[in-house]
Amino acid sequence: MERVFVLDCNKQPLMPCHPARARELLDKGKAAVYRQYPLTIILKERDSGDVQAIAFKVDPGSKTTGMALVADFKRGKRLIWAAELAHRGQQIKDALESRRSLRRGRRARHTRYRPARFECRRRAAGWLPPSLMSRVDNIVTWANRLGRFSPLASVSLELVKFDMQAIQNPEISGVEYQQGELMGYEVREYLLEKWGRKCAYCGVKNVPFEVEHINPKSRGGSNRVSNLTLACRKCNEAKGNQTAAEFGHPDIQAKAKAPLKDAAAVNASRRKLYGVFAQAGIPLEIGTGGRTKFNRVKQSYPKAH
Numbered sequence: 001m002e003r004v005f006v007l008d009c010n011k012q013p014l015m016p017c018h019p020a021r022a023r024e025l026l027d028k029g030k031a032a033v034y035r036q037y038p039l040t041i042i043l044k045e046r047d048s049g050d051v052q053a054i055a056f057k058v059d060p061g062s063k064t065t066g067m068a069l070v071a072d073f074k075r076g077k078r079l080i081w082a083a084e085l086a087h088r089g090q091q092i093k094d095a096l097e098s099r100r101s102l103r104r105g106r107r108a109r110h111t112r113y114r115p116a117r118f119e120c121r122r123r124a125a126g127w128l129p130p131s132l133m134s135r136v137d138n139i140v141t142w143a144n145r146l147g148r149f150s151p152l153a154s155v156s157l158e159l160v161k162f163d164m165q166a167i168q169n170p171e172i173s174g175v176e177y178q179q180g181e182l183m184g185y186e187v188r189e190y191l192l193e194k195w196g197r198k199c200a201y202c203g204v205k206n207v208p209f210e211v212e213h214i215n216p217k218s219r220g221g222s223n224r225v226s227n228l229t230l231a232c233r234k235c236n237e238a239k240g241n242q243t244a245a246e247f248g249h250p251d252i253q254a255k256a257k258a259p260l261k262d263a264a265a266v267n268a269s270r271r272k273l274y275g276v277f278a279q280a281g282i283p284l285e286i287g288t289g290g291r292t293k294f295n296r297v298k299q300s301y302p303k304a305h
């Protein structure tokens, strides 16, 4: 059950409470709604209370970022709030491109002489493209917001670091690394992100997926990620020894060759995010997505989001 954030009468965060408790406080007139989303109430009289450490867990992705608050109660850790943040990466890129073409058109109009201004344009150290910076800013904004409404003590970043080299060309890395168990998990995680967590052929979701060779291995297809996709059991068996085009999906070949844009976006923003949190002096805990999944599968934990 998602908890309701609670502020004391001095606007200092207290432990988030159960929605039933919040309703009771509101009904008795002891509290008022302070904010609709995330739902926060403010107590009218109480000015202090016991708080336990709350950790803010972030799992950055290229299109969405998972966020969760986990409280450290005496009885153990408990999830008290979770949300998914949808990023505007592509929207920002489109807007900037439209501005660029407008300005280009205006410059080409030959109205009056305008001196070149490139010399005075410098990028600050740590500059990121706006579409990537917005991902970082979105997460930081939410960390600050949640810090105002709950007693946040630490941030735990799921630093999904895709090994670009290994992903593009697994054959060239060392044999031991290539055959390491973890390697397989990072590739799988990347494929899940790239193919939108659904079967590439029939589009079914939430079933166990198999890593599938677009051009089959038996016909010389490689293990490169650009030749891999995700398929459900049924499609994988039906496709058998055919290529994706022969199976009636010529588009898949082209999509598989698309650049590793999403992985690159995540890689670029994760470092920045780490820097921002580290600079703010917030205690940080780091894990890689591949490693987390590896641990989760080994211990057969379900994925929380």
Ligand SMILES: [Zn+2]
Pocket (backbone or CB within 6 Å): 199, 200, 201, 202, 203, 204, 231, 232, 233, 234, 235, 236
């Ligand atoms: Zn399928």
